[in-house]
Amino acid sequence: MGVRRDLKRAQQRGDLASRTEVELIRDESGTVREVRTAPMAPRPTTGSTADLPFTNAGEAPEAVVLRRQEGAVWRPVTAAAFAAEVTATAKGLIAAGLEPGGRVAVMSRTRYEWTVLDFAIWAAGGQTVPVYATSSAEQVEWIVRDSGARFAVVESDGNADTVATGTAGHPEPPRMWRLDEDALGRLAVLGREVPDEEVTKRRAALTPDTVATICYTSGTTGRPKGCVLTHANLHAEAANTVELLHPVFQEVTGQVASTLLFLPLAHILGRTLQIACLTARIELGHFPSIKPDELRPALRRFRPTFLVGVPYLFEKIHDTGRATAEKIGRGASFDRADRVGVRFGEAYLNKFLGTGKGPRAGLYALWALYDLLVYRRIRKELGGRMRYAISGGSPLDRDLNLFFYAAGIIVYEGYGLTETTAAATIVPPLKPRPGTVGLPVPGTAVRIADDGEVLITGGVVFGAYWNNTAATDAVLGDGWFATGDLGSLDQDGYLTITGRKKDILITKGGKNVSPAVLEDRLRSRSPVGQCIVVGDNRAYVAALITLDPEAVAHWLSVHKLPADTPMSEIVRDPRILADIQKAVDHANQAVSRAESIRRFALVEGEFTEDNGLLTPSLKIKRHAVMTVFAQEIEALYGD
Numbered sequence: 001m002g003v004r005r006d007l008k009r010a011q012q013r014g015d016l017a018s019r020t021e022v023e024l025i026r027d028e029s030g031t032v033r034e035v036r037t038a039p040m041a042p043r044p045t046t047g048s049t050a051d052l053p054f055t056n057a058g059e060a061p062e063a064v065v066l067r068r069q070e071g072a073v074w075r076p077v078t079a080a081a082f083a084a085e086v087t088a089t090a091k092g093l094i095a096a097g098l099e100p101g102g103r104v105a106v107m108s109r110t111r112y113e114w115t116v117l118d119f120a121i122w123a124a125g126g127q128t129v130p131v132y133a134t135s136s137a138e139q140v141e142w143i144v145r146d147s148g149a150r151f152a153v154v155e156s157d158g159n160a161d162t163v164a165t166g167t168a169g170h171p172e173p174p175r176m177w178r179l180d181e182d183a184l185g186r187l188a189v190l191g192r193e194v195p196d197e198e199v200t201k202r203r204a205a206l207t208p209d210t211v212a213t214i215c216y217t218s219g220t221t222g223r224p225k226g227c228v229l230t231h232a233n234l235h236a237e238a239a240n241t242v243e244l245l246h247p248v249f250q251e252v253t254g255q256v257a258s259t260l261l262f263l264p265l266a267h268i269l270g271r272t273l274q275i276a277c278l279t280a281r282i283e284l285g286h287f288p289s290i291k292p293d294e295l296r297p298a299l300r301r302f303r304p305t306f307l308v309g310v311p312y313l314f315e316k317i318h319d320t321g322r323a324t325a326e327k328i329g330r331g332a333s334f335d336r337a338d339r340v341g342v343r344f345g346e347a348y349l350n351k352f353l354g355t356g357k358g359p360r361a362g363l364y365a366l367w368a369l370y371d372l373l374v375y376r377r378i379r380k381e382l383g384g385r386m387r388y389a390i391s392g393g394s395p396l397d398r399d400l401n402l403f404f405y406a407a408g409i410i411v412y413e414g415y416g417l418t419e420t421t422a423a424a425t426i427v428p429p430l431k432p433r434p435g436t437v438g439l440p441v442p443g444t445a446v447r448i449a450d451d452g453e454v455l456i457t458g459g460v461v462f463g464a465y466w467n468n469t470a471a472t473d474a475v476l477g478d479g480w481f482a483t484g485d486l487g488s489l490d491q492d493g494y495l496t497i498t499g500r501k502k503d504i505l506i507t508k509g510g511k512n513v514s515p516a517v518l519e520d521r522l523r524s525r526s527p528v529g530q531c532i533v534v535g536d537n538r539a540y541v542a543a544l545i546t547l548d549p550e551a552v553a554h555w556l557s558v559h560k561l562p563a564d565t566p567m568s569e570i571v572r573d574p575r576i577l578a579d580i581q582k583a584v585d586h587a588n589q590a591v592s593r594a595e596s597i598r599r600f601a602l603v604e605g606e607f608t609e610d611n612g613l614l615t616p617s618l619k620i621k622r623h624a625v626m627t628v629f630a631q632e633i634e635a636l637y638g639d
Contacts, residue, residue: 020244020428022439024493035493039443041239043459048206048231049238050122052278057083065278067258067285067302068112074285074302082116085184089120090202091194092187096151096175100125100202103147103214105174106265107131107140107163108155109288113179114265115274117153120187122231125202128213129226130266132616133159134609141166142223144174146467147214152176153183208232214466215268217418226466227418229268236459237421238276240442245412245429246280255385258283260302262290263309264616269392272422273308292316293550296381303383310393311400311520312618314411316550318400319526321378323554330373331558337370338403345402349432367406375407382409390414392423393618395497395516397524398435405434413437415497419481420444421460425495436494446495447480453501454487455480486514503622505536511594513541518587518597519620525583527551527576530607530614532625533597534633540598542636544629545580546606547571555579571602601632 025034056065061080068075098104104121106128108114121128129147131140133155144152144167152174154160160178167173177183212231216224246257259277261284263270277284287298292313299307307313318338325334343359344367350356359367379386389404392414404411414426415437425446427438440446444458461481464472475482486504487497499514506512515533522531522543529548535541552570556563559575570576580602588596607613613625626633 020431020439020442022493032489032491032493034445034447035440035489035495036445037440037442039236039240039459040243041235041442043232043443044208044235046207048122048203048208048210049212049234049275050119050203050206050231052275053079053083053086053119053123054203056278056281060281063281064283065281066112066115067283069285069287072301076283077112079281085116086119086123087196087199088188088191089116089184090123090199091191091196092184092189093120093124093126093151093191094198094202095191095194096187098124098126098151100205101127101211102151103127103129103149105129105131105140105144105147105149105152105163106154107133107135107152107159108179108265109133110262110265110270111155111179111286111288113184115284115286116184118265118271118274122206122212123199123203125205127211130213130215130271132264132266134616135162137162137166139166139224141169143216143226145170147226150174153179155179206231208235213271215266215271215418225468225471227268227462228464228466229421229462233421233460233462234272234275236443237272237423237441238279240444240459241272241423241426242276242280244426244442246282255305256283257305258285258302259304259306259308260285260287260299261308262287262295262298264290266616268418269308269416269422292320296320299381299383299386301383303385305385305387307382307386307389309389309391310618311391311396311523312393314389314391314396314400314404315524317378317381318403318524319548319551320381321374322526323551324377325374326554326558333370334374337374340366340370341375341403341406342399345405345434349402349405349434353431353433371407378404378407379409388412388429390426392416395437395520396434397521400524401434405432415485415495416441416460417483419462419475419483420456421462424456424458424460427494433494436490436496438495439493440495446489446493448487448489449482451501452486452488452498454483454485454495454497456483457481505534505541507535507541507594508537508539509594513591513595517590518543518595521587521590522583525586527555527579528583530620532620532622534626534636538637541595542633543584543597543600544625544632544636545600545602547576547602549606567604571604577602599636601636603629603632 021038023036024032027033056079063079064076065079065082066077068077104126106117118128129149131143140163152163208231210231211228212234213229214226216226285302322334325331344363347359351358388410390412396413401411412427414423416423423441424444425438425440444460447455449455457480484501485497486499486501487495499516503515504512518533519531522528527547529546531543531545533543584597584600609616613621
């Protein structure tokens with residue numbers, strides 16, 4: 001399997017294998033309470049993120065830095081062409097009245113123009129205020145009013161209507177352009193009389209400490225808070241992760257690195273990914289949807305060498321593989337391939353890390369068989385060239401990670417928040433450890449507080465919430481950001497996230513239960529869609545579960561039932577209940593009996609952003625779900 005051989009070769013290169021400098025701080029009992037990593041990219045003393053397109057254009061004008069989709073074709077965009085488009089757009093914003101330090105709201109799905117706008121706003125001396133394309137008029141009203149954005153660039157007529165409705169009562173609603181009506185072209189025409197030197201002058205006035213963006217949290221509870229991120233924050237994130245990962249991944253693949261960006265650019269992870277790609281001149285494409293059935297054809301055409309995604313994507317790729325196998329009568333074979341993959345991945349990783357002998361001959365033979373039958377199909381679904389991926393947003397099921405490893409794709413997990421400019425930790429590329437979220441990003445430190453809360457400090461940590469001193473003071477103390485997440489550090493300093501501090505359930509028996517562990521494992525098993533674990537001040541732990549629509553359609557087909565079978569019948573079918581029980585049993589394997597799920601309820605419908613039960617970054621709004629399904633939860637504890 002090529003990826004393992006290549007990793008071993010990279011590991012043998014001392015300059016790659018020993019690049020991360022780690023300092024561990026232990027308490028009196030020998031437990032690791034703090035871990036620090038040295039920066040790989042020094043903090044800049046001058047300049048800003050706005051310089052990137054122009055640096056690339058000066059150093060390598062013909063280098064392909066992006067690919068822009070035109071129908072089924074991905075047209076290359078050179079560094080020189082990208083810088084020219086950024087300049088033309090920046091001049092248009094200046095002509096429209098954008099002052100240094102002014103703010104521009106961008107409300108759009110992920111697309112090429114978003115990246116142009118981000119750099120153009122910075123080049124004009126402004127600050128970007130990203131808005132999720134699915135935001136409501138009420139959310140837009142708050143973000144525009146709170147940030148003071150005087151301009152807005154939206155994708156569609158629908159987005160324009162939302163902004164217009166939300167800001168109708170403002171004394172001065174923002175001036176607006178639509179991407180679907182050639183916003184960049186219109187801005188270029190508007191700025192024709194502005195000299196290029198004005199852009200150069202404004203860009204030169206920026207410093208690392210200049211505010212780059214006000215990025216609003218997705219708001220699982222209450223109003224979103226605007227995280228103030230500077231150009232130094234963005235540099236600390238992008239430059240250090242590039243220095244950590246890119247040399248190793250180049251050695252592993254021997255290919256020109258490329259990735260398809262499909263994460264929402266209103267989310268900080270997508271924003272920092274595009275900055276990192278331009279920093280390393282990694283070819284970047286854009287796709288507007290994270291829905292697997294829409295994304296898979298794009299992956300097959302673009303053929304990326306790596307991806308950055310969320311666990312949902314990897315779960316659905318796995319589920320699609322199983323569904324495809326079932327359609328051709330090989331469902332049992334896929335299940336065996338799954339089990340073999342987990343065993344093989346575990347054994348090979350142990351060998352790679354020097355903690356075991358590796359797979360025996362019989363396991364190797366089984367892997368080779370299932371590579372022909374199953375694993376290669378997974379690789380094909382992802383374009384055929386992908387060798388590694390980065391997963392963030394929530395923990396990825398360890399067995400699922402090992403399955404992808406057996407399929408020739410190493411998934412590195414990371415952990416972070418908007419307040420940490422995306423990743424604060426990431427698994428080092430030559431020291432994988434599935435089940436953890438790795439070590440601090442270079443230049444960052446992680447500490448575990450006495451109550452188990454994860455604290456973070458370093459160049460990636462934000463400086464303040466916009467217009468919200470009280471909220472800032474509540475989470476930034478003594479230079480450490482209190483994340484609200486619970487976690488632990490192992491003896492090598494690798495972080496494991498165990499749950500949200502505010503989500504901890506305490507049963508009537510006094511048992512503290514973190515629902516995240518159970519929920520993450522539940523969601524990794526088809527046909528589960530979304531779920532929440534309940535049990536606070538109850539006699540036992542229970543779960544509320546929805547069904548994944550794609551999995552339901554496949555299940556109906558396999559069982560030769562009508563495609564229009566009412567959901568009210570499906571959720572009562574003993575066969576689907578048996579499948580869900582298997583998922584519950586899988587989740588319960590990770591916890592003690594006192595923490596295990598005793599009962600569950602299948603409910604009709606889904607938890608979605610449209611019905612207000614999910615945030616745009618796919619996080620469950622627990623309070624909203626428990627309010628909507630209060631009756632069903634009470635029934636779980638009835639006789």
